[in-house]
Amino acid sequence: MKFQVLGIHSLIALGGERTRLGHEFIHELQNHINIPLEWVENPEEFEPDAIPLVFILTGGTENAFLSMLDKLPRPVHLLTSGEHNSLAASLEILTYLQAHGQPGEIIHGELDSIAARLMDLQRIQKTHQDLNGAVLGVIGKPSDWLIASQVDARQIKEKLGCEILELPIEELIERARHETMPDSELINDLRSHAFAPEELQKALNIYGALQEMVEDYHLSGVTVRCFDLLEPLQSTGCIALALLNAQGIPASCEGDVPALISMMILQSLLGEPGFMVNPSRIMVQDNRMVVAHCTLPLNMGGSYTLKTHYESGIGVAVDGIIPEQKGLIFKVSADMKRYFLSDIEILANLEEKNLCRTQIEIRLEEDVHYFLTHPCGNHHIIALQDNTKLVREFMRTLDSQPA
Numbered sequence: 250m251k252f253q254v255l256g257i258h259s260l261i262a263l264g265g266e267r268t269r270l271g272h273e274f275i276h277e278l279q280n281h282i283n284i285p286l287e288w289v290e291n292p293e294e295f296e297p298d299a300i301p302l303v304f305i306l307t308g309g310t311e312n313a314f315l316s317m318l319d320k321l322p323r324p325v326h327l328l329t330s331g332e333h334n335s336l337a338a339s340l341e342i343l344t345y346l347q348a349h350g351q352p353g354e355i356i357h358g359e360l361d362s363i364a365a366r367l368m369d370l371q372r373i374q375k376t377h378q379d380l381n382g383a384v385l386g387v388i389g390k391p392s393d394w395l396i397a398s399q400v401d402a403r404q405i406k407e408k409l410g411c412e413i414l415e416l417p418i419e420e421l422i423e424r425a426r427h428e429t430m431p432d433s434e435l436i437n438d439l440r441s442h443a444f445a446p447e448e449l450q451k452a453l454n455i456y457g458a459l460q461e462m463v464e465d466y467h468l469s470g471v472t473v474r475c476f477d478l479l480e481p482l483q484s485t486g487c488i489a490l491a492l493l494n495a496q497g498i499p500a501s502c503e504g505d506v507p508a509l510i511s512m513m514i515l516q517s518l519l520g521e522p523g524f525m526v527n528p529s530r531i532m533v534q535d536n537r538m539v540v541a542h543c544t545l546p547l548n549m550g551g552s553y554t555l556k557t558h559y560e561s562g563i564g565v566a567v568d569g570i571i572p573e574q575k576g577l578i579f580k581v582s583a584d585m586k587r588y589f590l591s592d593i594e595i596l597a598n599l600e601e602k603n604l605c606r607t608q609i610e611i612r613l614e615e616d617v618h619y620f621l622t623h624p625c626g627n628h629h630i631i632a633l634q635d636n637t638k639l640v641r642e643f644m645r646t647l648d649s650q651p652a
Contacts (some may be wrong), residue, residue, distance in 0.1 A: 250284070250298065250299070250300065250374060250375060250378075251284060251285040251286070251287055251300070251501070252284060252285065252286045252287070252297050252299065252300045252301075252302055252367065253286075253287050253288075253289050253294070253296060253299040253300070253301055253302065253343050254275055254286055254287065254288050254289065254302045254304050254305065254373075255288075255289050255290075255291070255292060255294075255295070255301065255302070255639050256271055256306050257303065257304065257305055257306060257314055257317075258271070258287065258306035258307045258312050259307045259308065259309030259310055262590045264471070267646070270354070271304060271306045271330065272288075274330045275288070275304070276366075277360060278360055278363060278364065279459050281361065281363075281364035282364045282367055282368060283457070284371065285369070285580075286302075287299070288371065289340075290330050291317070291320075291592070292317050292320035292321050292322075293320065293321055295321075295488050295519050298332060298375055298378070300326070300367075300370055300371065300374055301322045301326065301327065302326050302328045302356070303319070303321065303325060303326065303327050304328045304330075304489070305327055305328070305335045305339045305342065306330070306331050306333065306335060307333040307334060307335060308334025308335065308337050308338045309334070309338065309340070310338045310342075310428070311338055311341050311342055311345070314338075314342050315345075318351075318557075320434050322556070323351065323352055323353075324351075324352035324353050324354065325351065325352070325353035326353070326356055326370070327339045327342060327343060327353060327354065327355045327356065328356045328357075328363070329355060329356070329357045330643075331357065336355070336357055337356045339357070339518050339530065340355070345354055345534060345599050348431075358456045358620055362593055367487060369639055369642070372517075372518050373489065373518070373639070373642060373643050373646065375517060375518040376514060376518050376643055377410075377646070378557075379408045379469070379517040380410055380411055380511070380513065380514075381409070381410030381411075382399045382410055382411075382412070383409075383410070383411045383412070383469035383470065383513070384411070384412045384413075384414050384466065384467055384468050384469055385405075385411055385412065385413050385468070385469065385470050385471070385472070385506065385509060385510070385513075385627040386416055386462065386466055386468040386470070387413055387414065387415050387416065387470060387471075387472055387504060387506060388416045388417075388420075388462070388464070388472070388473045388504075389416075389417070389418030389421075389458075389473060389474025389475065389477055389504055390415075390474055390504055391472075391474065391503065391504035391505060391506065392409075392474055392503040392504050392505075394475060394503075395504065395505055395512055395626070395627070397504060397583065397626050397627075398505050398506065398507050398583050398626045398627075398628075399506075400413070400506045400582060400584075400615060401584070403583065404585065405506075405510070408416060408585045408647060409510070409585070411469075411499045413506070414466060414468070416462065416466065418473075418474050418477045418478075419558070420462070421455070421458050421462065421473065421478070422477075422478065422481050422482060423457040424457075424458035424461055424462065425454045425455045425457070425482055426454075427452055427454070427458075428450065429453065429454055429456075429457025429458070429461075429608070430457075431453060431456060431457050431460065433536070434494055434594060435492060435496075435547050435548070436453065436492070437536075438547070439488070439492075439547070439555070440515070441451075442553075442554060442555045443554075443555070444555040444565060445505045446564055448484065448563075448564070449488075449555070449565055451482060451484040451564075451565075452484050452485065452486075452487070452488040452489065452564055452565040453488065453489075454482075454484075455478065455482065455484060455485075455486050455488070455489045456488060456489035456492050456493070458489075459471065459486070459489045459493060459500075460578055461558050463493070464499060468498075469498075469499075469513070470498065470499035470500065470501075470509050470513050471492070471493065471498065471499075471500050471501075471509070472500065472501040472502070472503075472505055472506055472509045473486050473489075473500070473502060473503075473504065473506070473571070474503065474504040475487075475490075475502045475503060475504075476503070476560075476561075479561050479563065479564070483563060483564075483589060484563065484565070485543075485558040485561065485563065485564030485565065485566065486502060486544075486564075487502075487543045487558055487564060487565060487566040487567060488564075488565045488566070488567070490502055490544040491544050491545060491547050491567050492513070492547060493548055494522040494523070494544070494546035494547075494549075495522060495546045495547040495548040495549070496562070497516065497522070499512040499513045499516050499522070500512075500544075501525050501628070502525065502544055502568045503526070503540075503628075505615050505626075505628050506583075507580065507582065507583045507625070507626060507628075508525050508580070508628040508629075508630065509579050510581055510585075511523070511579055511580050511588075511629075511630045512525065512630055514579075514581070514640070514643065515579060515630060515632045515640070516577055518639055518640060518643055519632055519634045519636060519639075519640075520566040520634075521632060521633060522546040522548070522549055523544050523546075523579070523630035523631060523632045524542065524544075524549055524607070524630065524631040525544060525545060525606060525628050525629075525630055526540035526541060526628065526629055526630070526631055527540060527541055527542055527627060527628065528540055528620055528627070528629060529541050529604050529605075529608070531616060531617050531620060532617075533618065533620065533621075534550075535613055536610070536613050536614075536616065536617050537549050537596065537610060537611065537612045537613075538610070538611060538613065538617055539599065539604070539608060539609070539610050539611075540578075540607040540608070540609060540611065540619070540629070540631065541604040541606070541607060541608040541609070542605045542606075542607060543558055543566035543567060543605045543606045543607065544566070544567065545567045545569040545571070545606075545607040547567065547569075547571070549571065549633065550569035550570050550571045550572070550607070550608070551571070551572055552569070552571070553567050553568060553569035553570065553607075554568045555567065555568070556568045556606050556647065558606075559604070559605045559606055560605075564581060566605075567606060567607055568606040568607055569607045570598050571595055571598060571607070571631075571633070572595070572633075573595050573597065573598075573632065574594075574595055575592065575593070575594055575595075575598060575635040576592075576593050576594075576595060576611075576632055576633045576634065576635055577590065577591065577592055577593055577631070577632050577634065577635055577636070577640065578590070578591050578593050578611070578613065578629050578631055578632075579628065579629065579630050579632065579640060580625045580626065580628070580629040580630060580652070581644075582626070583624060583625075583626065584627040585647065585649060585652045586649060586650065587625055587649060587650055587651070588625065588644050588649050588650075588651065588652060589619055589624070589625050589651070589652040590615070590637050590640055590641055590644070590651065591613045591614050591615035591637070592613070592614040592615075592635050592637050593611045593612065593614070593631070593635075594611065595609050595610075595611055596609075596610045596611060596612055597609065597610045598610075602625075608622075609631075611631075619652055623625070623652055624652070625652055
């Protein structure tokens with residue numbers, strides 16, 4: 250993905266030294282981001298998949314900008330070098346844009362700061378591209394208890410460009426009856442943990458079957474009505490989902506599509522998997538809560554042990570230790586109109602008998618009363634980066650509002 254740069258300068262500064270210095274600035278900036286910055290001569294040359302930048306080279310460019318405004322993509326990203334009254338002109342231009350309800354921003358500062366902002370824009374653009382045309386596999390219907398997590402496939406298509414492909418749980422079950430022998434560093438590490446080999450193999454058969462379906466149907470993400478696997482296979486999907494997420498394939502359990510979409514957004518924006526959790530206990534007075542689940546991505550925590558699935562007592566689940574650090578918690582609503590997002594601090598790993606296997610205590614920056622008054626469903630997603638600013642900006646591009 251590249252950036253394209255349209256330079257605007259005043260007639261007084263036509264050509265000459267100032268234009269040369271502008272090209273030198275772009276060349277130096279490109280060295281900071283290691284992504285192509287390609288010059289264009291007019292707005293018509295902006296390519297749909299490129300990120301457009303309007304480089305205000307000098308002052309006195311306001312009317313020249315207005316003359317091409319109707320042809321510029323939105324939002325308008327005004328790049329300035331901090332020389333030749335570039336910033337002064339950009340301030341006037343941005344004020345005009347905002348007064349007329351047009352989205353825009355000034356990208357200005359030290360080269361490192363500008364480069365960091367451009368990388369954020371690139372991540373947001375990449376996430377839109379990843380979601381547009383993505384195929385989300387829903388294997389089995391959402392679990393019966395997810396009464397607030399049903400989605401409208403047409404709405405998801407309009408909002409994100411994603412396709413929802415419904416697949417029968419019976420196909421997964423039939424595929425999982427055949428033993429598969431997947432091999433990878435993650436699986437070899439799994440086999441090194443103390444657990445009944447025959448039970449682990451049954452869980453890995455489910456993983457192998459899911460992996461086949463992901464490949465055969467070209468799925469970008471998957472969610473499984475996993476409790477329907479318990480009786481026919483006498484195992485669970487916990488390990489399968491933990492492995493897929495560790496491979497960069499977002500995978501949620503219980504057929505929860507909003508949770509899957511939330512995981513896909515975080516995976517693309519942050520480049521790391523998310524952990525789908527149940528909020529289990531809230532300590533309102535000091536804004537803490539306990540969250541837990543059995544499907545921690547295997548590359549997300551530190552050490553882990555293997556245990557049975559909490560609710561059923563069968564199968565194989567992950568009891569992981571997550572480093573005590575900063576992160577975030579995130580969830581989009583089923584209609585994509587709302588989302589919840591908060592910085593968090595992971596305070597402790599717990600070992601309680603009455604909760605799912607991986608359990609952590611967190612402190613939130615946002616008010617935990619959200620969960621008690623207007624939540625976006627049950628499941629929420631934990632990520633081990635605290636870049637809430639980037640996630641919030643991406644959600645603004647979808648016109649979603651904070652819950």
